Amino acid sequence: MPREKEGKQKTKGTPLPIIPILQKFLKAYEKHCAQTQTSVCPAIKQDLKTSINNERILRKFMLVRPRDSPPSTLPISLEPLLITIQDECYMLGKEICIWSLQLSNPEIARLASLLELKGRACPFTSLELIDCRMDLWSLRRLGRALLGSCLHSLVLDYCRFGNEEIESIFSGLEHNQRLQVLSLRYCGLGPQSGPRLGAIISQSSICELHLDGNYLQCSGAVALLRHIAEYAEMQGRDQPATSPPVPKSPPQQLQVRQKGSSTLNQTTKSPGAVTRKTTSGKERRKGIKKKMKDLTEAGPWLVKLYLADNGIDGKGKEGENGLLEFTQILMCLITYSAHLREIDLGNNVLGETAAAHILEALRARKTGKLPILKIIITPQVSSDTFKSIWKNTKKSSITRKKKKKTKY
Template sequence: MSRAKERKKPKEAPPSVVPALQKFLRTYEKHCAQSRTSVCPAIRRDLKSSISNEQILRKFMLVRPDDSSPSLLPVSLEPLLMTIRDEGYTLGKEICMWGLRLSNPEIARLALHLETKGRATCPITTLEIIDCKMDLWSLGRLGKALQLSSLQFLVLDYCKFGNGDVESIFSGLENNQRLQGLSLRYCGLGPGSGPRLGSVISQSAISELHLDGNYLQCSGALALLRPIGAYAEVQGKDQSTSASPYTGSPPQPSQVCRRGSSTLNQIARSPEAITLKTTSRKKKRKKGIKKKVKGLMEAGPWVVKLYLADNGIDGKGEEGKQLLEFTRLVTCLIKYSPQLREIDLGNNVLGEMAATNILEALRARRTGKLPALKITVTPQISSDTFKSIWKHSKKSTALKKKKKVKN
């Protein structure tokens, strides 16, 4: 027998995570008692479940208790962060907070935790702050921390921002080369947020943008789409002059700098020189854009997923006069952007003419052999147009697998 077939030595079993989680729970309860705050029922439940199943706990869910009586002590973020620090727990990747009123000291401690980057005891890559209340100081402190964090996904859904409040967050996103996904659903964003969102997308690595349930209207959505649509149009011209059609591979990025300062300084000095964001080269793409990041991503004005459902984009009033231009930019994206994989325009009354233009763009995309696109539009159009758009949308992967098996 060849040596290659010789029996390999069995690998040693990894050490049990149970003792570490048991100690984590005790320390967390101690910090809650010392700070006169309530132990979060969700965190206690998840820790006990992970202990009983001998599994790593990667996501911490901090939620407001169902019983919100005045006599009940509040749930606080600080004891959790102190426990992560004291126990040196390096396995948690996500922190999610629901329905809390976050104080300035809590946000300050969170910001310090995020800003430690690779030296953090808990390298958080996903932060969800959903339906929470923060004042202007807290938003400003969080915005400053975003630039120095290792976050890849930020969710601020249902956090109502006043006029100018969200500017603190936007300032922390510009030139951010780590953050890939941003969700600002139902945040009360109006048309004035469109230009800042367009600037953020152009100068950051964000390629998945959730803006459902705001009120950008035509002007705000236009301002957001202008840099993306213009870049897609340039790509279309390049493809038409190229001898070979698009092969399905993402564009070749230039070398990605793994030490943030030099790359960020270069972009700051030359904002007009827009480069491409790094994309995965794997043929089998994972759902969404959640993938491991080794160092910084590159900036560029394109998106993989764009969600603009329920944003008051229609042909009514003064805003409606810009619907034609909005439709033109959307069709440019559909026709020419090889990066785009999903776009949601549901609950926006675009009208029959816009729907027909979108259908023609989908047909042109297929003719150009660009990757399949999943698109959602309102059913408030003719049934024939709606059905045709649905047929040209991305087909189920299960059906493709079935065909391969038959062959």
């Protein structure tokens, strides 16, 4: 029985046998590499062969330059891979990840054109360009493609950006309503990036933001969080005193990912949907859900926020006043945001006063019956405060025992 079930899972969504498709793809990829006088990426070739041997669909393409390749070896290029994906109409891949490559203008132009085709010829919902080098023209072209792409996740970690370069990316994210995960770790962002990022997050569907290893400092972090904190406070204060705050209209994709979160599932059921039980009603609702699959609403839906190692302390030119302002904004966000689940402030020297305020906000959050918030701060505070914060960011053992009992 288990083998029969496994076979069904493999063939689901793939009307044609996967082995011939992947074999043909590999042959075409090698041909295009030869035509463009570039090297076949060993990682992609290995992943294709593994997928063929295991009879599995290849969902993620990893384009990586081998560390031990001699200088005389032909360069690895993105272009042959993209040409193969288009020529073979390979719609089964979902992620494309490129590591440590110098990307030329033609390569970015082809990638951008593919992203702009959306679901018609571009299956990708996740793009990772990690430690890649691109010039200003390439970043502007990529930024324009982000406006109409179907990406749900964008990772640009370790790509060093100047003001003009990062502005090209921001302009593409400004009106993007599909992106849910944005990662800009170690990209050289300074305080001036805070206001732009804050405006984008507050008007988008981004629910996971990774900004570790930049230098936003207090002013940049305040500008980033101000609109989100104000929105959370407005929602929290509008709720009746007897009930916990409930977020309004979270993104549809987020609801699917956060099935265990009661506060993030409020819009999945309407009163009409609960009472109507006819077959036609079920079909109608199914059709509506299908149409809504890729639609998300704009708004501050931040669930995970990573701000580790960003120079958020009282040591810069902003001094203690800047740290105090940041702490007040953070307290507001912790106290009122029903969406928020995780904050990482590690390697920022917040100090004892800021840590005490965070503890106060966590207790207020608990009183307001909001979901547990996991928060990481530097241990450079008193042991009592640090332990109290840790205790307020974990679920009680009583709840765990109850859950275990219900299973048996």
